[in-house]
Amino acid sequence: xxxxxxxxxxxxxxxxxxxxxxxxxxxxxxxxxxxxxxxxxxxxxxxxxxxxxxxxxxxxxxxxxxxxxxxxxxxxxxxxxxxxxxxxxxxxxxxxxxxxxxxxxxxxxxxxxxxxxxxxxxxxxxxxxxxxxxxxxxxxxxxxxxxxxxxxxxxxxxxxxxxxxxxxxxxxxxxxxxxxxxxxxxxxxxxxxxxxxxxxxxxxxxxxxxxxxxxxxxxxxxxxxxxxxxxxxxxxxxxxxxxxxxxxxxxxxxxxxxxxxxxxxxxxxxxxxxxxxxxxx
Amino acid sequence: xxxxxxxxxxxxxxxxxxxxxxxxxxxxxxxxxxxxxxxxxxxxxxxxxxxxxxxxxxxxxxxxxxxxxxxxxxxxxxxxxxxxxxxxxxxxxxxxxxxxxxxxxxxxxxxxxxxxxxxxxxxxxxxxxxxxxxxxxxxxxxxxxxxxxxxxxxxxxxxxxxxxxxxxxxxxxxxxxxxxxxxxxxxxxxxxxxxxxxxxxxxxxxxxxxx
Amino acid sequence: xxxxxxxxxxxxxxxxxxxxxxxxxxxxxxxxxxxxxxxxxxxxxxxxxxxxxxxxxxxxxxxxxxxxxxxxxxxxxxxxxxxxxxxxxxxxxxxxxxxxxxxxxxxxxxxxxxxxxxxxxxxxxxxxxxxxxxxxxxxxxxxxxxxxxxxxxxxxxxxxxxxxxxxxxxxxxxxxxxxxxxxxxxxxxxxxxxxxxxxxxxxxx
Numbered sequence: 118x119x120x121x122x123x124x125x126x127x128x129x130x131x132x133x134x135x136x137x138x139x140x141x142x143x144x145x146x147x148x149x150x151x152x153x154x155x156x157x158x159x160x161x162x163x164x165x166x167x168x169x170x171x172x173x174x175x176x177x178x179x180x181x182x183x184x185x186x187x188x189x190x191x192x193x194x195x196x197x198x199x200x201x202x203x204x205x206x207x208x209x210x211x212x213x214x215x216x217x218x219x220x221x222x223x224x225x226x227x228x229x230x231x232x233x234x235x236x237x238x239x240x241x242x243x244x245x246x247x248x249x250x251x252x253x254x255x256x257x258x259x260x261x262x263x264x265x266x267x268x269x270x271x272x273x274x275x276x277x278x279x280x281x282x283x284x285x286x287x288x289x290x291x292x293x294x295x296x297x298x299x300x301x302x303x304x305x306x307x308x309x310x311x312x313x314x315x316x317x318x319x320x321x322x323x324x325x326x327x328x329x330x331x332x333x334x335x336x337x338x339x340x341x342x343x344x345x346x347x348x349x350x351x352x353x354x355x356x357x358x359x360x361x362x363x364x365x366x367x368x369x370x371x372x373x374x375x376x377x378x379x380x381x382x383x384x385x386x387x388x389x390x391x392x393x394x395x396x397x398x
Numbered sequence: 399x400x401x402x403x404x405x406x407x408x409x410x411x412x413x414x415x416x417x418x419x420x421x422x423x424x425x426x427x428x429x430x431x432x433x434x435x436x437x438x439x440x441x442x443x444x445x446x447x448x449x450x451x452x453x454x455x456x457x458x459x460x461x462x463x464x465x466x467x468x469x470x471x472x473x474x475x476x477x478x479x480x481x482x483x484x485x486x487x488x489x490x491x492x493x494x495x496x497x498x499x500x501x502x503x504x505x506x507x508x509x510x511x512x513x514x515x516x517x518x519x520x521x522x523x524x525x526x527x528x529x530x531x532x533x534x535x536x537x538x539x540x541x542x543x544x545x546x547x548x549x550x551x552x553x554x555x556x557x558x559x560x561x562x563x564x565x566x567x568x569x570x571x572x573x574x575x576x577x578x579x580x581x582x583x584x585x586x587x588x589x590x591x592x593x594x595x596x597x598x599x600x601x602x603x604x605x606x607x608x609x
Numbered sequence: 610x611x612x613x614x615x616x617x618x619x620x621x622x623x624x625x626x627x628x629x630x631x632x633x634x635x636x637x638x639x640x641x642x643x644x645x646x647x648x649x650x651x652x653x654x655x656x657x658x659x660x661x662x663x664x665x666x667x668x669x670x671x672x673x674x675x676x677x678x679x680x681x682x683x684x685x686x687x688x689x690x691x692x693x694x695x696x697x698x699x700x701x702x703x704x705x706x707x708x709x710x711x712x713x714x715x716x717x718x719x720x721x722x723x724x725x726x727x728x729x730x731x732x733x734x735x736x737x738x739x740x741x742x743x744x745x746x747x748x749x750x751x752x753x754x755x756x757x758x759x760x761x762x763x764x765x766x767x768x769x770x771x772x773x774x775x776x777x778x779x780x781x782x783x784x785x786x787x788x789x790x791x792x793x794x795x796x797x798x799x800x801x802x803x804x805x806x807x808x809x810x811x812x813x814x
Contacts, residue, residue, distance in 0.1 A: 324793020
């Protein structure tokens with residue numbers, strides 16, 4: 118009798134309507150935004166390596182921010198990218214934005230505005246945003262590495278590159294000191310068409326792609342990359358918190374959501390085993 | 399015969415004329431080949447410009463048919479066409495891509511819609527995890543265990559329970575997961591090369607449009 | 610005064626998430642708004658790109674008018690009887706693109722990964738026991754996983770054991786990706802959707 122009651126209870130639990138699960142999920146996502154827990158977290162070694170590499174860039178370095186694929190506005194990578202912009206904005210580091218997707222034409226200027234980068238840097242002299250070039254990154258990237266001004270004639274505002282002071286000493290891959298990838302899945306293109314020119318690449322990648330890109334790091338094609346929004350939170354902590362602060366805010370929600378999913382999976386597995394023993398599955 | 403010539407053979411020849419020099423220029427340092435590849439890349443980017451307008455043409459044709467035949471949801475077809483043109487006019491009126499007004503419009507309409515739609519996945523993950531993440535056999539158990547190691551490693555509470563958890567999770571990702579990913583990358587690269595070879599040798603029917 | 614666009618964003622978010630309740634006209638509205646916005650944005654980006662790409666034609670390279678005209682042949686793809694005309698620009702794009710992809714893939718994905726595997730083998734000798742064990746394990750797991758993709762040999766005997774081990778290695782890799790995706794990408798996108806609104810209401814963005 119007791120077993121029957123237990124089996125009925127588990128059976129009902131396993132057939133719980135998904136709407137109730139979704140409602141609890143929404144509460145767990147919103148609650149930490151209203152009542153922040155400020156969960157402490159440590160800095161991972163990969164994020165530290167990225168931070169230190171950027172910190173050790175010599176003054177006058179040229180950084181190209183290229184990537185930002187069609188998931189640019191997913192914001193998983195923006196936490197780290199905005200923190201990166203904060204890190205370099207008070208140093209003499211030139212930034213060239215080369216969008217590889219139409220969406221990144223909107224994402225990167227937005228990130229620059231949020232980080233206050235345009236307030237301390239002069240457009241045309243310290244930073245520039247180039248036009249999106251169609252044809253696919255497998256065509257544009259090799260052309261970019263060999264001759265920047267041959268591929269891109271004007272910037273986003275229609276100014277010829279010859280009239281921009283930043284391009285006085287920047288012609289091709291030899292003048293690029295670092296390539297930053299802030300997209301989701303543009304790393305595939307970068308390891309194929311940028312890495313052969315021995316330009317160091319650091320990436321702020323989505324968590325989903327973090328394990329997928331490990332072979333490229335192990336093969337020495339990529340220097341390092343951060344792990345999604347956790348990496349973004351760690352980077353924000355290293356640089357000093359930014360107004361956007363999505364990474365840090367997410368850590369509280371991570372705590373609650375992960376515990377919730379873990380409990381659900383454990384309950385589901387226990388329930389399945391109990392029902393299996395009772396012959397109900 | 400002439401139809402086959404200009405609809406089939408000539409495009410294929412053009413493809414080969416572009417393919418071979420570009421491939422050879424990667425492996426042989428011949429200035430003529432490099433110059434030709436450089437020019438061909440420039441041509442490709444010019445050709446690709448028009449592809450950006452194909453989407454507009456497609457959507458107009460599709461929605462026009464829906465409205466004309468009064469299919470289910472034809473009212474949304476009217477809305478789509480009106481909104482596309484309104485967007486273009488508003489975008490150009492506001493000053494184009496670089497203007498703050500257009501950026502606001504983009505962020506709160508397109509980016510917001512996109513992230514809301516993908517954000518639905520979070521909810522579906524929860525119900526999917528509850529229904530399907532069951533260790534029915536050893537392989538599913540291995541998948542489950544290796545799913546939850548980085549899962550807990552990402553969450554801050556993992557390191558509160560055991561301070562070594564993030565390092566352990568990193569070790570799993572950097573070595574165990576990396577080994578499997580490397581095999582996938584190598585196998586995928588072989589597959590891609592084989593597929594390209596099949597296209598070049600015309601074993602694949604896709605690619606070039608045939609009339 | 611609250612930005613007008615933020616309220617549109619709120620409405621669109623709620624309309625999209627109404628799908629969790631049921632498929633409704635509100636969700637269809639949000640869906641069609643997204644499609645229209647994406648196409649409109651693509652068109653505007655196309656206009657900007659046109660200005661950039663046509664710049665050399667006006668400034669010393671008039672021969673580039675040939676690929677510019679060829680590009681318009683792409684539009685014939687919409688006309689069933691004239692579809693073959695689009696083969697010409699596609700042929701050029703495909704030729705250059707596939708050649709670049711082939712060479713890049715062989716270099717980084719095949720040769721690069723193989724060299725990485727071999728260099729890990731070289732790092733076993735003279736390394737600390739932990740590093741040596743880790744590298745050896747990685748090599749064994751990679752080779753076992755690769756055996757899973759050999760479809761011409763039947764997995765029997767010793768090879769069968771290697772094949773089975775490869776299966777579990779791939780399960781481990783895919784599990785790690787799944788775990789990272791569920792917590793990382795999935796949750797952060799939902800949070801970003803809400804954060805964008807609150808950020809806008811605070812006067813940023």
